[in-house]
Amino acid sequence: xxxxxTTGQTAGHDNAHGSFDTRPIWxxxxxxxxxxxxxxxxxxxxxxxxFPSKYVLNGIYLILTCAKAFYIIAEFMHLRHEIKNxxxxxxxxxxxxxxxxxxxxxxxxxxxxxxxxYDRHYADQNKVKVEQPAEKPGKPE
Amino acid sequence: xxxxxxxxxxWWSGGKSPFNVEYGKLMMWxxxxxxxxxFGAFLISYGSIRFATNGWPNPNEVFKAFPFFGETNLPLVFxxxxxxxxxxxxxxxxxxxxxxxxxxxxxxxxxxxLTILGGLAFLGCQAWEWTHLHTEGAWxxxxxxxxxxxxxxxxxxxxxxxxxxxxxxxxxxxxxxxxIIMLIxxxxxxxxxxxxxxxxxxxxxxxxxxxxxxxxxxxxxYLL
Numbered sequence: 055x056x057x058x059x060t061t062g063q064t065a066g067h068d069n070a071h072g073s074f075d076t077r078p079i080w081x082x083x084x085x086x087x088x089x090x091x092x093x094x095x096x097x098x099x100x101x102x103x104x105f106p107s108k109y110v111l112n113g114i115y116l117i118l119t120c121a122k123a124f125y126i127i128a129e130f131m132h133l134r135h136e137i138k139n140x141x142x143x144x145x146x147x148x149x150x151x152x153x154x155x156x157x158x159x160x161x162x163x164x165x166x167x168x169x170x171x172y173d174r175h176y177a178d179q180n181k182v183k184v185e186q187p188a189e190k191p192g193k194p195e
Numbered sequence: 196x197x198x199x200x201x202x203x204x205x206w207w208s209g210g211k212s213p214f215n216v217e218y219g220k221l222m223m224w225x226x227x228x229x230x231x232x233x234f235g236a237f238l239i240s241y242g243s244i245r246f247a248t249n250g251w252p253n254p255n256e257v258f259k260a261f262p263f264f265g266e267t268n269l270p271l272v273f274x275x276x277x278x279x280x281x282x283x284x285x286x287x288x289x290x291x292x293x294x295x296x297x298x299x300x301x302x303x304x305x306x307x308x309l310t311i312l313g314g315l316a317f318l319g320c321q322a323w324e325w326t327h328l329h330t331e332g333a334w335x336x337x338x339x340x341x342x343x344x345x346x347x348x349x350x351x352x353x354x355x356x357x358x359x360x361x362x363x364x365x366x367x368x369x370x371x372x373x374x375i376i377m378l379i380x381x382x383x384x385x386x387x388x389x390x391x392x393x394x395x396x397x398x399x400x401x402x403x404x405x406x407x408x409x410x411x412x413x414x415x416x417y418l419l
Contacts, residue, residue, distance in 0.1 A: 074292075126406060131404075184347045
């Protein structure tokens with residue numbers, strides 16, 4: 055943490071009138087903006103060149119999204135500055151979310167692999183292609 | 196950097212609020228936890244179904260329009276604008292809370308108005324997105340977009356999209372209503388009379404939650 059950020063934090067904690075420090079707020083805004091721009095840049099690079107692979111890319115997105123969530127909760131919602139035990143009552147269930155994210159990707163993917171392996175009809179269904187739509191998206195049925 | 200408290204402080208013996216925080220604020224946090232589990236359940240079911248399915252539409256093919264640009268191929272641009280609008284409105288909300296801490300009623304009014312405008316702008320954008328997709332034939336039960344590998348897509352794609360973004364949009368809408376009520380209460384001097392702007396803080400927590408959910412919805416539908 056830079057010296058400036060630290061003084062910002064301590065000044066911001068003075069609950070007397072006229073001293074809510076908004077510098078950490080703007081710093082958080084820039085961090086969120088940069089993270090979002092990085093995500094979009096990676097998405098665009100992937101669209102044009104196929105690099106990095108979708109798996110790596112998804113992993114990066116999830117980590118960056120969790121980073122954004124952390125900053126919004128800690129700074130905008132001010133949770134970082136509450137009493138430690140209260141932070142825990144929020145943070146511990148939030149860690150469950152990390153597990154949920156991992157679980158949904160893993161479980162879904164596993165189900166897909168297993169179903170393709172054991173259900174021939176399901177695997178073949180995917181091979182039936184629709185007609186190529188023209189430049190415009192398809193019309194409703 | 197949690198709040199500094201004297202060692203040996205007995206928090207749970209009565210007579211003071213255990214976390215040194217107002218009851219309403221703590222309850223708002225716990226309401227937000229429950230609401231985030233609801234959204235979490237929706238997004239997890241979306242993720243499980245999506246990755247369990249062989250083919251899925253490519254989001255960059257589906258979501259490539261931009262208002263007033265006609266037929267165009269600008270994937271991620273419009274949704275980035277929506278994300279920026281919502282983050283900005285979160286910043287103005289924090290500035291309103293800051294102004295409340297400083298007892299500055301006029302500034303609270305100013306920032307609340309900006310936050311409400313940001314929320315309305317986001318809702319307008321979402322409405323445009325829905326209308327555009329609808330004119331292309333998408334709706335609950337109707338999916339005109341083929342999968343990325345050109346096999347026929349299931350309606351799961353549009354069902355999940357409209358349900359989850361709709362549920363989120365409903366939260367944005369209710370957040371805007373709450374913010375309008377806060378604005379009116381502030382302009383009438385309710386908070387100045389009470390001596391504290393805690394209600395603005397609680398409304399702020401709800402508004403940031405709405406922003407937080409959008410960050411996840413944006414990632415799940417447009418990026419992954």
